Amino acid sequence: MAMELEYDRSLYGVEHKAGPFEITDAIIDRANSSVGETGPAFHSDEEAKKAGYRGRIAPPTLCCILVRQVSLPDVKVQFGRTQMHAGQRVEPKAPVYAGDQLTASSHLKDVYAKTGRSGTMVFVVWETTFSNQDGQVVAEVQESFAKRE
Amino acid sequence: MPYIDEIELGDEIGPVEKIASDEDVLNFCEIWDAPKPNRFTDPEIAAKAGMQGTIVPGIMTMAMMAQLLTDWGGPGAIKDLDLVFRQPVPHNRALTLAATITDIREEDGEHLVECDILMTGTEGERYVGGKAIVALESR
């Protein structure tokens, strides 16, 4: 008998908004220091200008960190107890500058089952678009989570 | 930074070796206000989730992978970074990051390089794997 997935299908097609998130120097500093990021354009206005930017920019995965502050609705997958972060994708579209105010818009992309070394898992995939204060899209982020038995 | 005409299929970026210390992970978790306690910084919670110890957050490994690419191609080089977190990544252990160039093409006037990117452990563990698209300058 095929495995029927039970979850809240009414979430498809619904956008969940979050923000604004202020990109402070302190956030960029912390993102840099925790991974030993030394790229000069991520550290100062002066260095960023040398690389052709109008000011200090955030490292390209900052939106992937911010996305964890977007509270997404429960997909109500009737499966599994533990949830793991299974994958993440970012497509940077425009620079994120120190001082930007970003907003996020997220929607449910997919829910599906598969089996792996740790047994049957159900994957939940969300897509989030980040835009800046001028309405310009700065990044598309996709996250997938695996629920396992 | 390399120019597009200096690149050939099969070229490697890296490898570089990195370590994520307990302090680095704690620092990283504070950026996004990770709910505490969590499996990244608390050994008991990690054990309850079936881990052998505290783990490095996937998005932190992603930031490390991105660094490999921006160090090579420049701060705005990444067009796409798409990763699968295959195995829990332990703290305080040597992590090797490397990319292999698998495609070179021009798209909408941009010179793009696509690569496989991997984070591996000293015992052959494939912690994180995926692909990236990086834009390079032409002469």
Add this chain to the structure above:
Amino acid sequence: MHSHSVSSDDSRATVEQYVKWIQVLRKRGHTVDGIVLTEHRKFDFGKDYSALADQYNLRVLKGSELDTRYGHFLVYGVTQALTQEIEFSDVRMDARTLMQAARQHDAIALPAHPGRFGIGLTDYIAQGESFDDVEIVERLNGGSRPGENERAEELCQSSNLFGIGGSDAHLTSHIATCMTDFKANIKTESNLVDALLSKEFQPVWLKDIVTGASQS
């Protein structure tokens, strides 16, 4: 014999990138004659890679890798009739039913990475399950963790099984890391099924094969 393109949820490689990468391998002196795409839980009837294959003088064949309650199974020679009888997306199907249905429809289903911890056939056999229809398994798998291919090898020896090799590539540069060296010249999926039934093949590592006829 075992590879995943972007058509599978967890792969990041396009078929074109695989094919281009094989040119890199050929330049390095390796012989690779073809690949078989085995997308997870589906069969891509609509996809035709023949033009690409001709352009690069390579065979690009299609199969499937299905999840079953006894681990993953590779299926070669998939037909419409088989997909009507077996729900390919059902992750809890009985592998024995799949193997029998495959043979009835001139296809063949065999266990992928049987030594894989937690999900390999060896674990299910250890739990007391038996699989009388299994004659061939994937003995070498490029995605295996240390010890897993060794477990597959032991299974082949203890149960007198034949073995193929597959890269299980999900990334471009992992294609063809393990292959199967066939005696027959294979042009179609149906040739591939016949070649498997002939049992005239052996699994090989890319690093060990610089010349010879191989299918990844």
